[in-house]
Amino acid sequence: MKRFLIAGASSGIGFALAKKLISHSYEVVSISRTKPDLPIDQHIHFDITGPDLPIAIEGHLNGIVYCPGSINLKPFKSLKPKDFQNDLEINLIGAIKIIQAYLPNLMNTETASILLFSTVAVHTGMPYHSSVATAKGAVEGFSKALAAELAPRIRVNVIAPSLVQTPLSFRLTDNETKITSASERHPLKRIGQPEDIASMAMYLLSDDASWITGQILHIDGGISSLRL
Numbered sequence: 169m170k171r172f173l174i175a176g177a178s179s180g181i182g183f184a185l186a187k188k189l190i191s192h193s194y195e196v197v198s199i200s201r202t203k204p205d206l207p208i209d210q211h212i213h214f215d216i217t218g219p220d221l222p223i224a225i226e227g228h229l230n231g232i233v234y235c236p237g238s239i240n241l242k243p244f245k246s247l248k249p250k251d252f253q254n255d256l257e258i259n260l261i262g263a264i265k266i267i268q269a270y271l272p273n274l275m276n277t278e279t280a281s282i283l284l285f286s287t288v289a290v291h292t293g294m295p296y297h298s299s300v301a302t303a304k305g306a307v308e309g310f311s312k313a314l315a316a317e318l319a320p321r322i323r324v325n326v327i328a329p330s331l332v333q334t335p336l337s338f339r340l341t342d343n344e345t346k347i348t349s350a351s352e353r354h355p356l357k358r359i360g361q362p363e364d365i366a367s368m369a370m371y372l373l374s375d376d377a378s379w380i381t382g383q384i385l386h387i388d389g390g391i392s393s394l395r396l
Contacts, residue, residue, distance in 0.1 A: 170193040171209065171228060172373060175216070175274075176265050178204040180334030181285070184318030184362035185369045192370075197225065197264065200236075203259055216262030217254075222269045228276035231373045233283045234263040238303070241296040255303035260310060267314075274322055281373050282318075284311050286328035288388045304328075308384055309347060315382035323381035325372050330388035332360035355390035 172189055175183035177198040186196050189308055195209040200314050203211045214222045238258045274280040286304040289297040315324035331350050333341045341347050351358045368387050371377055386392045
């Protein structure tokens with residue numbers, strides 16, 4: 169049976185993806201500070217910003233998905249070097265810890281997949297996004313180097329969403345006025361839902377995507393490429 173590890177499965181996109189994988193009878197291993205309210209195979213308590221490394225697990229993994237992220241939107245003049253360091257710790261260093269810890273499990277299968285997350289703000293410059301765009305830009309560069317190094321056995325891809333309605337984005341989506349305003353900026357006239365991103369994630373983890381690696385896929389309601 170296929171078995172996937174999801175960092176950040178307790179809410180948002182990670183939760184939606186875990187539900188999809190479980191509905192297809194795949195096993196899910198969760199790693200986060202909070203155990204998701206799902207019938208998962210195994211949960212590992214781990215603080216990605218802490219000093220410790222994640223514990224080892226036995227058996228194979230067909231995929232690793234790293235969902236934790238940050239939305240630290242401030243004017244550049246208000247940001248301190250520590251803000252940039254914190255965003256890098258959450259978005260990049262945490263992913264590196266997880267991947268290094270469980271790469272041997274991926275190697276127990278003939279083919280496997282790693283999926284990371286970026287943001288539309290890397291491709292399309294946006295004000296107040298300098299810290300998070302820096303961190304996610306590092307994730308994109310890391311993913312391409314890793315995809316080259318691990319090919320052909322392990323595929324590595326990145327999804328770069330626009331605004332998605334999750335607990336992480338609560339301050340940007342906590343009333344209808346904000347949602348309507350954000351929706352109007354997207355050609356498809358709505359913001360994303362976790363299920364929109366989870367559907368693409370599910371595809372990238374599947375054998376149907378076996379010829380896709382080293383890619384940054386913009387699942388963003390068209391905002392990165394269309395002007396209406």
